[in-house]
Amino acid sequence: MTIMSLSRRDLVRLLGASAAALPLLPGGRALAQARGRTLVIGIDISDSITFDPVRQAQYTPPMTLAACYDSLLTLDRDDLVNPKPSLATAWTRRPGGDGWRFTLREGVKFASGAVMTPEDVKFSFDRLINMKEQTQQYIKAVDRVEVVDGRTVDFILSAPNAPILPILCNPGCSVLEKAVLLSHGAVQGTDAKEKDAATEWLNSNSAGTGPYRLVRWERNAQIQLQANPNHWRGAPAFERVVIRHLSDSAAQLLAVRRGDVHAAFNLIPEQIATLRNEPNVRLEKLPSLDFVYMAVTQNAEANPALAKMEARQAIGHAIDYDGIINGLLGGVALRPAHFLPIGVNGSTEAIARRIGYSQNLDRARQLLQAAGLPNGFEMEIAYGNAAVAGVSYQVLGQKLQSDLARVGIKVTLNPMDQVNLRTTYTQGRAAGGVLTFWNPPAVSNDLWASAVVERVARRVHWTVPPAMTALVKRASEEQDLAKALDLWVEWQQKVVDEAHHFVLFQPIYQIAVRNSIKDFPLTAAGWQLDLGEVTPA
Numbered sequence: 001m002t003i004m005s006l007s008r009r010d011l012v013r014l015l016g017a018s019a020a021a022l023p024l025l026p027g028g029r030a031l032a033q034a035r036g037r038t039l040v041i042g043i044d045i046s047d048s049i050t051f052d053p054v055r056q057a058q059y060t061p062p063m064t065l066a067a068c069y070d071s072l073l074t075l076d077r078d079d080l081v082n083p084k085p086s087l088a089t090a091w092t093r094r095p096g097g098d099g100w101r102f103t104l105r106e107g108v109k110f111a112s113g114a115v116m117t118p119e120d121v122k123f124s125f126d127r128l129i130n131m132k133e134q135t136q137q138y139i140k141a142v143d144r145v146e147v148v149d150g151r152t153v154d155f156i157l158s159a160p161n162a163p164i165l166p167i168l169c170n171p172g173c174s175v176l177e178k179a180v181l182l183s184h185g186a187v188q189g190t191d192a193k194e195k196d197a198a199t200e201w202l203n204s205n206s207a208g209t210g211p212y213r214l215v216r217w218e219r220n221a222q223i224q225l226q227a228n229p230n231h232w233r234g235a236p237a238f239e240r241v242v243i244r245h246l247s248d249s250a251a252q253l254l255a256v257r258r259g260d261v262h263a264a265f266n267l268i269p270e271q272i273a274t275l276r277n278e279p280n281v282r283l284e285k286l287p288s289l290d291f292v293y294m295a296v297t298q299n300a301e302a303n304p305a306l307a308k309m310e311a312r313q314a315i316g317h318a319i320d321y322d323g324i325i326n327g328l329l330g331g332v333a334l335r336p337a338h339f340l341p342i343g344v345n346g347s348t349e350a351i352a353r354r355i356g357y358s359q360n361l362d363r364a365r366q367l368l369q370a371a372g373l374p375n376g377f378e379m380e381i382a383y384g385n386a387a388v389a390g391v392s393y394q395v396l397g398q399k400l401q402s403d404l405a406r407v408g409i410k411v412t413l414n415p416m417d418q419v420n421l422r423t424t425y426t427q428g429r430a431a432g433g434v435l436t437f438w439n440p441p442a443v444s445n446d447l448w449a450s451a452v453v454e455r456v457a458r459r460v461h462w463t464v465p466p467a468m469t470a471l472v473k474r475a476s477e478e479q480d481l482a483k484a485l486d487l488w489v490e491w492q493q494k495v496v497d498e499a500h501h502f503v504l505f506q507p508i509y510q511i512a513v514r515n516s517i518k519d520f521p522l523t524a525a526g527w528q529l530d531l532g533e534v535t536p537a
Contacts, residue, residue, distance in 0.1 A: 037239040039517075039534055042246040042261035046220055046386050046418045052202040053174045054127060057134040058422070059290075059388075059439050062171045064223055064243065066527035068111075069174030069208030072102055072121070073165060075525035080443045083165045087116065087175055087209065091165070099143075099156040100164065106151065109230040110177040111206065111213040118147040123178035123188050125155075130192035135172035137454065138441055139164065161477040163446050170442035170526050180207040211236040211532030220245050225531070237535040247386065256281055256512045263520065264512040268390045269330030272510050284511040287334065289341045289524040290439040291506040292388055294381065294400065295425065298500065299461040302431045305377035310367040312499035315433075316357035317364040318407045324399060325505050328391045333505040338492045339438065339448045339456075341506050345481060346445065346488025355493045357502065364407040376408020380432035382425075384418035389507035393435050396504065400433075428459045435504075442526045445488060446476035452495055460500045468494060 047058040053065050073083040073091070088102040095101075108116040125145040129136055141162030146154045157164065167173070178188075185197030206214040209232065212225035225241040244261060246252045252264035253271045257278065267275075275281050296315060300307035325333045337356030340347035368374060381400060383393035394415060401411040414431075416424070425434045440447055449472045453464045471494070475487035495501070513520045519535040522528065 038242060039238040039240070039531075040242045040244060040261045041263050041265070041529075042244050042252045042255050043265040044247050044386055045223065045243060045245045046247060046384075047422070048217070048219065048223075049419055049422075050199060050203055051206070051214055051217060052199040053172050053176070054131045054135050055133050055199055056172055059437055060528075062439070062441070062527040063529050063531065064214065064225070065171035065174065066210070067212040067225060067241070067531035068206035068210040068214050069171060069176070070108075070210050071169055071171065071173045071175065073169045075166065075169045075443060075523070077521060077523040077525060077530070080525060083169055086169075087121075094154050094156070098160050099154055101148065101152060101154050104151050104153065105232065108209050108232045110180070110209050111228040111230060112177060112180060113230055114177060114179065116175065116177075116209055118150065118153045120178045121145065121153045121175050122147050123181070124174065124176045126188035127176075127181070127186060127192055127196065128173070130188065130190050131196060132193045134455065135441070137450070138167050138170065138172060138447060140450075159473075159477065161479070163444050163476055166444045167442045167447060172441055174208055174210075177207040212241060231532070233532070236532045241531055249387065249390070253512070256514060259514060259516070262514050262517050265509075266387055266390060267510065267512055269332065269510075272330075272390070272512070275512055280515050281512050282515055284513050284520055284522055285332075285508060286522055287343070287508045287524070288389075288439075288506065289343065289443065290389075290437060291336065291339075291341055291503050292396070292435070292437050293339075293501050293503045294433045294435050295430070295456065295460050295501050296379075296433045296499070297428075297430050297460045299428070303377075303379055305371070305373055306379060306432060308371040308373070309497075309499060310371035311373055311377065313497075314364040314367040314371070314407060315404065315409065316496075316499050316502055317360045317367065318404050318409065319357065319400065319502060319504070320359050320403045321357070321504065322359070323403075324396070328395060328399065329389065329505060329507070332508045332510060333389070334508065335505050336503055338495050338501060338503060339452050340445060340488060340492060341440075341448075344443070344445055344448075346475075346485045346492065351489060351492070355489070355496055357496065359403075361407055368407060368409075374408075376410065378410045378412070379404075380412045380414050381435060382414040382416060382421060382430060382433070383435035384421040385415050386418050388437055389505070389509060396435055400435075425459055426455075428461060430459070439528075440526050443524070444476075445484075446472070449475065449488075449491060452501070456501070462498065462500055 045060050048061050070087050072088040074086040076084050089105050090103040091100050122145045141157045141159040143156045143158045181198050184201040187196040211231045213228050215226045216224040223243040227236050227239050229235045249268050255261040256264040296312050298307050305311045334342045336342050336347050337352040381397050383397050397413045404411050453469045457464045471491050478484040516537050518537040521530040521533045
């Protein structure tokens, strides 16, 4: 994997919107104003279902997890290509070349005050591997972890050239305190999937080495973090962080203007425009590596028409992508061809224009004719009751409904709770299309592409040809970046033709931040914001 030269001012990712009143302290003062040592963020956290790093597969929780836990390696927001030291200070090929040897940082303490050891690292990865959650798929090339000595651990790989280093930067690969987790029911052995019981405790607590520790989570209300005075980089600038669930963008706008929150993550373009002359608020504007897409099933039992590739391809040519980006997002977005965002190796705007879908209504009608559906067909589009990148999924659904109607495809919209939508989608029970997002757990082409041919393919009932899976493996392990680029373009062309996934846009996020905040280090590394490095003015 590689990523083209992307500067700090070219990358960032975020999310959010929602509505909930800020808690008031005695005297009616908002929590954000109660003490200068409290950072308050307004963002939609309706997708949060767990803060167990091993079980995490949602959009917003990585920001919290990255604040509470450290991984062996990290990615600097100025350089998303080369992993940097974190809990490991050095790494080299293992003798024999079948894996990597990591030298651990000395004197690192957990929030409890206990010193991190190689046994904590081994425990964390044994549990991750044996829990067999989605995070295990990210490091599927890791066969096992072994303790070498008091400062060294080995990662033995089943595929020596697998791009594991950038993947180890993601919060799902965090190091947890073994003793604390075991005391709360964690299991690291092969029966972890059935017997581990630590998740409930981890949903309201944390056991990491990060700059903050989790002290409270109320679903669809708030997340509370407390500074970790033992952090190896030093205590963070704020004593507390409150992440408020605000699903309504108007509520976010009012809150950031009044100073009830320090940052608003999900303002729509019209609201952003009203802040351009706001003396106390500035805009942080950077492209993300996220994207919003529609997945379309080919399950004939759910919808016989969608089982036909030409019918799905007709959908791809009926969508008004430019209208979505320019009309709904104010032009503040990009659009890749498929599951490789603009900026990574093999994905540029020129490549996307060449091999991706564009609106062509005549071509859509021809494809419907070829599918034996000259009068179109009916389908459902499901989506969550939430917003992303300044636009609600409902508005996106209505736009798609209008676009597809122009070629005779009649769409029924099916809004649902975010968590229910996720369950329906991941279990392959969608009746038609699903509007959802992808945010990378780490910056690695292999993660995007492997997700398509493994997990996402099952969700849309697509039996992936072995040659397609082999192509992903070849591209991921190719050491020559130019050759890898050609392989990634070839792969994208093939999955575009299959027409199961239509990327609608890759957001350029615009975040409103109060000038009482000095450093607000957004990142596209996989966790949105480095909370531990936010500082007051």
